[in-house]
Amino acid sequence: MIPITVVDVRDAEPYVLEVLRSGVLAQGPMVRRFEESFAAVVGARHAVAVNNGTTALVAALQVLDLQPGDEVVTSPFTFVATLNAILEAGATARFADIREDDFCVDPDAVAAAIGPRTKVLMPVHLYGQAADLGKIAPLAEEHGLHLVEDAAQAHGATFDGRGVGSFGLGCFSFYATKNITTGEGGAITTDDDAVADRLRVLRNQGMRQRYQYEMAGHNYRMTDLQAAVAIPQLEKVERVTARRKSNAERLNAGLAGLPGLRTPAELPGRSHVWHQYTVLVTDEAPVTRDELAERLGEKGVGHGVYYPKVVFDYDCYREHPGVVASDVPVASRVTRQCLSLPVHAAMSDADVDAVVTAVREVFGA
Numbered sequence: 001m002i003p004i005t006v007v008d009v010r011d012a013e014p015y016v017l018e019v020l021r022s023g024v025l026a027q028g029p030m031v032r033r034f035e036e037s038f039a040a041v042v043g044a045r046h047a048v049a050v051n052n053g054t055t056a057l058v059a060a061l062q063v064l065d066l067q068p069g070d071e072v073v074t075s076p077f078t079f080v081a082t083l084n085a086i087l088e089a090g091a092t093a094r095f096a097d098i099r100e101d102d103f104c105v106d107p108d109a110v111a112a113a114i115g116p117r118t119k120v121l122m123p124v125h126l127y128g129q130a131a132d133l134g135k136i137a138p139l140a141e142e143h144g145l146h147l148v149e150d151a152a153q154a155h156g157a158t159f160d161g162r163g164v165g166s167f168g169l170g171c172f173s174f175y176a177t178k179n180i181t182t183g184e185g186g187a188i189t190t191d192d193d194a195v196a197d198r199l200r201v202l203r204n205q206g207m208r209q210r211y212q213y214e215m216a217g218h219n220y221r222m223t224d225l226q227a228a229v230a231i232p233q234l235e236k237v238e239r240v241t242a243r244r245k246s247n248a249e250r251l252n253a254g255l256a257g258l259p260g261l262r263t264p265a266e267l268p269g270r271s272h273v274w275h276q277y278t279v280l281v282t283d284e285a286p287v288t289r290d291e292l293a294e295r296l297g298e299k300g301v302g303h304g305v306y307y308p309k310v311v312f313d314y315d316c317y318r319e320h321p322g323v324v325a326s327d328v329p330v331a332s333r334v335t336r337q338c339l340s341l342p343v344h345a346a347m348s349d350a351d352v353d354a355v356v357t358a359v360r361e362v363f364g365a
Ligand SMILES: *Cc1c(COP(=O)(O)O)cnc(C)c1O
Pocket: 052, 053, 054, 055, 078, 079, 081, 082, 124, 150, 152, 153, 172, 173, 174, 175, 184, 185, 186
């Protein structure tokens, strides 16, 4: 069996033991160390650690002082946390359709979705590749909007050589299966000293000095045990990402030319960190996406459908006052065609070749 993800954090043991022996378990020196190392990975001045990626998104929106009815334009093709964070922050979500080449919001659709109540653009750097920040960041600037990046899947990805999460407020997740993990964890990155300061106060009950409250805050703190898990990963992130990249290239070479199978691409000017390797199974293929998935399962090849529906297409959001549903034909089609295959750094060349062989067999090639 070749699983879709492998979590291996055994080398964190000495760092976790160091925390256990120190007795400083929350918002201590290991969290500080994690924040400094992660800010360097992103290329941002500050990283503010929080307890998960959803919280990172909520906190980023909360420091922007949104009012009820203020709108956030985001992607319909994302994990539900993106939408839930917008609703938790009391804002309204509006959706811009995606492009099929990067699976991220189409800047033209974003421009068309901007209205009088729009306050934030929130692209999602899906699967580990940056959205088109070369167009989206200037769009935010031109309209006086905040840019909040859902970079939960894109640790270390770049656009024009600049780290994602350094263009606007960057929101990262360190959930168990993400490219860098603390088990559960998150961080917000920013170059803005004042915003970083507000985030640190917000995360700690709105408290700067003990019992001196500056805002209505929350407990969003990360523990030092969690931070310790990520320390060795931050040291080897470039090597691990390079392995994911070479696996993706090997998959692309092996799967080239199959009728009805669209392989993913790293677009010019973007460095893809391959959180997921996602193909599209189109109408020209001899099998449907679901048939391919089932046959791969039988052959011991792990796979996943990220995501099976557009994010607002559930009963619980249908009548929700904070959700403005819209027609998103590209995203809707991609939910029916997408299939993610294993690309993780624990794969050997033989594993990658086994995935290629399995897919080619199902295609009768
Ligand atoms: C994982 C993820 C999140 C949420 O992160 P958690 O740490 O699970 O709360 C948000 N957005 C996207 C796109 C994600 O993949």
